[in-house]
Amino acid sequence: MTANESSAPAVDTVTVAYSVSGMSCGHCEKAVSEELSALPGVVSVAADAKAGRVSVTATAVLSDDAVRAAIDEAGYELTGRA
Numbered sequence: 728m729t730a731n732e733s734s735a736p737a738v739d740t741v742t743v744a745y746s747v748s749g750m751s752c753g754h755c756e757k758a759v760s761e762e763l764s765a766l767p768g769v770v771s772v773a774a775d776a777k778a779g780r781v782s783v784t785a786t787a788v789l790s791d792d793a794v795r796a797a798i799d800e801a802g803y804e805l806t807g808r809a
Contacts, residue, residue: 740770742784744809747798750776755803762797780809 747759756774759781763772768786775781781798783789795805 740784744782746806746809748806749803758801762801
């Protein structure tokens with residue numbers, strides 16, 4: 728194995744940014760991130776309350792309905808893809 732190879736298989740991912748209304752602080756970011764992270768296939772979530780955006784990296788494109796439900800469960804509103 729060379730220095731550029733890793734023992735983990737490569738996983739193709741896709742990142743989609745969403746606009747979310749109602750987030751205003753770190754607690755908001757954490758709540759949204761936790762709900763989205765629980766969706767199948769999600770690799771990482773980056774929420775930015777100030778910008779009102781959430782970037783979700785997953786192994787496949789998530790359905791907007793699943794993303795909307797997770798954000799709704801956290802107490803916020805998905806306003807669309809950013």
